[in-house]
Amino acid sequence: MRVFSTRRRMAAALAGLGLLAASHAGAPPARAATPAPFPTAQAPEVVHLLDQNWPQSVRQGFYTTSQGSQLMPYSWFKALERPASTELFFADRLARFNYLPNDVSAQNPEGLPVGFALDRGTGPTSIGMTCAACHTGQITYKGTALRVDGGPADADFQGFLVELSAALADTVSDRAKFNRFAARVGGDKTLLRTSLSAFSTAWETFFSAALDGQAWGPARLDAFSMIFNRLTGLDFRVPSNVLPAHAPVSYPFLWNAHQQDAVQWNLSAPNGNYIKALARNTGEVLGVFGALNVCVAGKDLAGQSCPGDRRRFASKLFPHIPFYDTSISVPGLMKLEWAITQLAPPAWPSTVFGAIDAGKAEQGRQLFNEVCADCHHMTRAALNQDVWPVMDQRPTDTDPTVYRNALRWAKTGPLNGTRALLFGDGGSVSVGDMPADAQAVSVLTNGVIGSVVDGLLNQKGGTLNHDDYANLGLTPLSLIKLAIDQKTGSVNDVEQAMGPAFKAVPPAGPPAHKTSCVTSDGAAGDQTPPVYEARPLFGIWATAPYLHNGSVPTLWGVLKSSARPEAFAVGAREFDPVQVGYVSAVGTPGTPAAQTWVYDTTLPGNCNRGHDDYRRANGSPLTDDQLWAILEFLKMLTTKDQLWTSVY
Template sequence: MRGTMVRRATPIALAGAAVLGVSVLSLAGPGRAETPAAPAVVRLLDQNWPQSVRQGFYTTSQGSQLMPYNWFKALERPGSTQLFLADRLARFGYLPNEVSAQNPERLPVGFALDRGTGPTYIGMTCAACHTGQITYQGTALRVDGGPADADFQGMLVELSAALAETVSDPAKFNRFAARVGGDRAALKTSLAAFAAAWGQFFGAALDGQAWGPARLDAFSMIFNRLTGLDFKVPSNVAPAHAPVSYPFLWNAHRQDAVQWNMSAPNGNYIKALTRNTGEVLGVFGALNVCVAGKDIAGNACPGDRRRFASKLFPHIPFYDTSISVPGLMKLEWAITVLAPPAWPSTVFGPVNAGRAEDGRQLFNEVCADCHHMTKAALSQEVWPVLDQRPTDTDPTMYRNALRWVKSGPLDGTRALLFGDDGAVTVGDMPAEAPAVSVLTNGVIGGIVDGLLNQKGGKLNHDDYSNLGLTPLKLIKLAIDQKTGTVNAVEEAAGPAFKTVRPAGPPAHKTSCVTSDGAAGDQTPPVYEARPLFGIWATGPYLHNGSVPTLWGVLKSSARPAAFAVGWREFDPVQVGHVSAVGTPGTWTYDTRLPGNCNRGHDDYRRADGSELTDDQLWAILEFLKMLTTPDQLWRSVY
């Protein structure tokens, strides 16, 4: 049984399925046509964002270029004459956004127009994956920085089918061409090439098992995009079958590592730029690597920027990229001031103070140390999250992130090389290398070009200083180097991603089924154990979204083997989403499939070794409802 949508079927073009090489219906289905209409009024939680910052986060381009916007708005859905954008992508769970000067086309939250010297593109920004919304008895609550409920894979699959059908169906192409305008023959050639490349890429990257709403295999898709599509090495594209939940963003800037497998060092302005640059590559940021002055197609690279970059950063190839460093820095600044959402008592009902006080004491005894929520940890300027204790959760994401790839155009070039201990050296890139090393060179090269081309607007003093950086400091870091060594910016930025060693030797085999069908991985992975402020608003839970409620996290026997995803109605008792299988417009999450295992994180013991009772677990859950600030950890809730 694969994850499936409970909804009416809509015809999907056979041409689209043929190009993709996968069953479109098995991956996505036709969208959320049966989902109840969105509430007319959305209540904004107080998260320290004025409306100007919120709209900036929703609409600021970071350099993502999905496709030319005049194509996107002219495309029809497969098997239909309805425009692909007609419902503003609500069928995939993306949220509506009002028309404004920042959003003149009424694009959904997290979609932005990217305007450069060429055509205007439509792309995605952080908000598409990191803006949540929940409903309760007719009231809608926006959770900025929370996990989206969007079906990203479903959108990509239907978009692929739409492209393929537009190429193959003369009537559909003629309607498309009339909307786009210009030379029809040239348009047909360009569209056919784009659709073929898109279909080939996603046909290899998607292996037939759907991610479903609220999840994305970000690591695999970033690796695939850079090393497979951009480097033109098709064999580097591997199935993306380790989807994870979208992590919440508040307090992310304070962590010493991010990503579920803690592979991205974090905690300063350059490292924030590296993690966000990697994210752009995963959502269609364009990147063209240049070696010896030529790109992969043999064309000359931008001369002035390339020469300047080679002086500042002599140990990496030049990358000509669409990435907008000004956009990324503005988005990062918004995240640094984002506050966790407080429990909306007027909507869900008040927290039981007496029970929460019991839970506070138990939390500090049982949970705080693992989640680095002690006074010692939270008093640091950068919060530690690295935790080497295995939790026996699904290992698929952890294992897939360790893959090696062919370095393609980087083979034999002088490059930054990263050891398992985090050491940065300069050497010749081998023919095959860890994907994280290849990605890091691309990320740093993208940052260099982004800083030089200033795409997306000029950075002013405030843009730098908001993140603790000044133009003078940047210049000093860039030129303060000795020939043949790694300069300070490269050292600070890299590795942008690193290998985190497993937590072995394990005390026992994990009970999860791995992506290759093997039960009992001998090296149980370690995943991020971050502070839990505002955790009530971030379900489904565990790194792969395999548990629908916080109560299920605390009480493992309450975890369902299958549950519905894609309905936003909230359960304030068990804290999570209502998840009855069969709810119209939802997708069924089957925990028995590879990558979906819901085991682990279930051994809660007091200092004396005794297990917690159900009453004590309910008390911890009550405390987690109200937990938004460090003071609440150490101060009585009375």
């Protein structure tokens, strides 16, 4: 389906506005009238929290801590009405998009949904998103609701963006709607209309190009494309860099993520220490409305002097080095990352789903170690390391669209000719002059490093102390040294610690058998299949849907490829404890309204093939009974000891 019109007015809108998230900077300070109260929502269901080693204070911090995302001024957001309606956009607290409710508290005074936060930066208070919006799951079973912290959300992010765009456009074009909006916001109506109109035009223009393709549906997001589009297209004002985001993936689960030596489905983000975590998380913020401006030779993209005396001086002193001004909160990101390091995988709730069959699970444990443990790096040698290796994966014959799209190129815009990090084949890194065209990940990496440096030096959203810097292995002086080393052409310790931002893992050869996956270029099959992450599977029972693109609704379907439906419904939360995943049959009587989006595995990027050739050491394929045994073991798998100790 076509969720937006084509990329009309892109060049004019971007040239006139620049930063989308910062385009409200000209709005007057909020002098808001008291808004009309939101309608009383229906009584929330009772949610049972699984034991994942988080006290409530840490959980609420994860739900509400700003990471510097600035979607729009909060006074605007809570005053908007839905398209073609007088109902407030925020009336149901975004429940229609499957975002989870969060009670009013000292940490959440506005009652924002899980993963939405107020960012009180240098301008008006903004509403933004934090990682919890995409990485907090919830499942239900026969009336019991279970929260899965760090699990994949089933939110419809694209649906949220599309309706918000329509709400903005309607408010600008409908005089009565705008007057109601202005009465709620307060302030000068003429200035407000000008600011809102500019913001709405930039929003619609950007997303009309970025979302010009088939819908993602709930529980998925094309994160790579949106981050590349945002930085290389919108922030750097190069409209041709904005491409349709048509390779959505499932949200990865977060527990144990800090222990991996690489993250992202295509293994593109080096990981394993705080500075690398800051780099990957900074890229994430840039994709969800983090504001960014770049300065070269003392001027920003609008031709104005760089903001900030320190930044302006450094940019003039080193005219060939890009410096950045961002809204990213490094203290907030560090707090969120610390919370993730404490998060434990959820244990199977036997009192809700029923007890695990110990005898069958023991058989499954032995088979898992024989057949599955090596590929998923769950051997003693791998898991006894401080940082778990996940970089040497083999092709599994799955859909290649995400892998290919991550290798896209982009025009470098303001970075053209500046001294910057450059990435070569095999993940090599050097410092040199940025060419006019480069891999998008090279452009992103320079924006990420510049944003990390800016965030650490300027500390928006909180204050770092000596211990915080010690955890990063950095000092403020070492960050300034980054600029000097780039000027002289060397790669300093900070950059080496971060590692190359993209590691191309060479394929291990053609697959054993061909598939009928439809790839992004329309070809069937692929002689050079992609390599995707096959991470350790602790707590995997709570992370449906499965495979990197969410194309299999149950864990049984992962193990038994013939059990994978060609089409299935997404959006409801009812759990299937037998096949381990979501009840997802299309047209099931009594399914809730949210379960109306149908995942079609025949569409490009949605292929559900691969990960289906399970053989024992002697070469014999696993029987169905043996696959069920492995599934029984996976229900209980949360710790390393369970891999090597009998379940009896």
